[in-house]
Amino acid sequence: MTDDVLLVHGGTPISGEIRVRGAKNLVPKAMVAALLGSAPSRLRNVPDIRDVRVVRGLLQLHGVTVHSGEEPGELVMDPSRVERANVTDIDAHAGSSRIPILLCGPLLHRLGHAFIPGLGGCDIGGRPVDFHFDVLRKFGATIDKREDGQYLTAPQRLRGCKIQLPYPSVGSTEQVLLTAVLAEGVTELSNAAVEPEIEDLICVLQKMGAIISVDTDRTIRVTGVDRLNGYTHRALPDRLEAASWASAALATGGSVYVRGASQREMMTFLNTFRKVGGEFEVDEDGIRFWHPGGPLKAIALETDVHPGFQTDWQQPLVVALTQASGLSIVHETVYESRLGFTSALNQMGGHIQLYRECLGGTPCRFGQRNFLHSAVVSGPTKLEAADLVIPDLRGGFSYLIAALAAQGTSRVHGIDLINRGYENFEEKLVSLGARVERPRAS
Numbered sequence: 001m002t003d004d005v006l007l008v009h010g011g012t013p014i015s016g017e018i019r020v021r022g023a024k025n026l027v028p029k030a031m032v033a034a035l036l037g038s039a040p041s042r043l044r045n046v047p048d049i050r051d052v053r054v055v056r057g058l059l060q061l062h063g064v065t066v067h068s069g070e071e072p073g074e075l076v077m078d079p080s081r082v083e084r085a086n087v088t089d090i091d092a093h094a095g096s097s098r099i100p101i102l103l104c105g106p107l108l109h110r111l112g113h114a115f116i117p118g119l120g121g122c123d124i125g126g127r128p129v130d131f132h133f134d135v136l137r138k139f140g141a142t143i144d145k146r147e148d149g150q151y152l153t154a155p156q157r158l159r160g161c162k163i164q165l166p167y168p169s170v171g172s173t174e175q176v177l178l179t180a181v182l183a184e185g186v187t188e189l190s191n192a193a194v195e196p197e198i199e200d201l202i203c204v205l206q207k208m209g210a211i212i213s214v215d216t217d218r219t220i221r222v223t224g225v226d227r228l229n230g231y232t233h234r235a236l237p238d239r240l241e242a243a244s245w246a247s248a249a250l251a252t253g254g255s256v257y258v259r260g261a262s263q264r265e266m267m268t269f270l271n272t273f274r275k276v277g278g279e280f281e282v283d284e285d286g287i288r289f290w291h292p293g294g295p296l297k298a299i300a301l302e303t304d305v306h307p308g309f310q311t312d313w314q315q316p317l318v319v320a321l322t323q324a325s326g327l328s329i330v331h332e333t334v335y336e337s338r339l340g341f342t343s344a345l346n347q348m349g350g351h352i353q354l355y356r357e358c359l360g361g362t363p364c365r366f367g368q369r370n371f372l373h374s375a376v377v378s379g380p381t382k383l384e385a386a387d388l389v390i391p392d393l394r395g396g397f398s399y400l401i402a403a404l405a406a407q408g409t410s411r412v413h414g415i416d417l418i419n420r421g422y423e424n425f426e427e428k429l430v431s432l433g434a435r436v437e438r439p440r441a442s
């Protein structure tokens, strides 16, 4: 299919300015939070990406009216008439996003039951949802697994409980928050994720009337309340998209001003960017990232939960590491198979070797489990154009970066996947001087 292919004529640095809006990993969850309110909510800085459209559809299926607000990127969601949705309709959304599972708590509170179809999301590991269902059972939900999905019911009001997550999972922490706020009594969550997007979700819930405290030891305490209001909130900027453009600037030898990028949520990325040899300048409205010329430096990189180096920053930055002098070591500790995308970089001329051992300083959950989760990148290598098939969202953006850095014309297939998490990326590429085009239908 030619309409899902992008031709990238590489070899030219990208340069200019783009803007990032609200974070993909916060906005859909804040939209789900609107379901908990007894009055309309207003969310600002909403990007036009597929994950947002999916949640908008799911909310509408459940009787929430959703319309655009006065300012661009503003959504108004009115949950005053939440109702049961048709299972087939919900299923039509299955496979396109992992967000549906976060509707469980709010729907159990509002309706006493919920249906969760099979889940999609990026293919970067097994991506189980066992923590989510364990958590919901602890709150008192019953779960009936059938062929078409999971049917959940709450025979009585869900009750607060003590939960210890086996791993600080972002989604499971959000599951707990969205369920605990209206549960009876206190919920104590240990080993919680504390990503900036979670902090922002907590801000949303607090605006609605929730009582939530976060301790320094990853413990979150929620005192359930009987009723929540609506909220008005401006979503925090997308630090993952910002880092993707920063990596593109570095890998192509260019310079990109990312309007809307915020230093506070990107500190760990900025330190690493500087270690590799990239330069940046922070001002009130954003951050400019650029390659200062001369060789880049090899580094040791280990992904981790916040405040560590975010796993979603890894794939785009690895492309820049192919241009660094020496051996870089990458240890992926969040997902067991998020390095598969490197085979395409090798096909383009990169030298990246994968290992099952933990090559970083810290042994991780995957060391004993036979997963290729460490990499040695030797550089600098000249990249050549290739035919590429996009494997997942961040891997896909990395392929775009590699194609931009490479000599010649690459054909990138499955380009539509990028719309899941990057707003108007083609327009942004063009505005940065990238030479990209859709192939002409033959």
Ligand code: EPU
Pocket: 024, 025, 026, 098, 122, 125, 126, 127, 128, 129, 130, 131, 132, 167, 168, 169, 170, 171, 172, 193, 195, 240, 311, 312, 334, 335, 336, 393, 394, 421
């Ligand atoms: N995990 C389990 N069982 C569960 C849930 C998670 O074993 O029930 C494991 C996962 O397999 C993984 C680890 O825990 O190895 C972390 O997963 P987590 O739950 O934190 O991830 P998520 O909530 O599914 C979100 C983002 C991801 C981001 C991760 C980590 C959204 C929609 N997705 O996923 O974003 O990588 O947190 O920060 O918020 C992306 O933006 O490209 C992306 C994949």
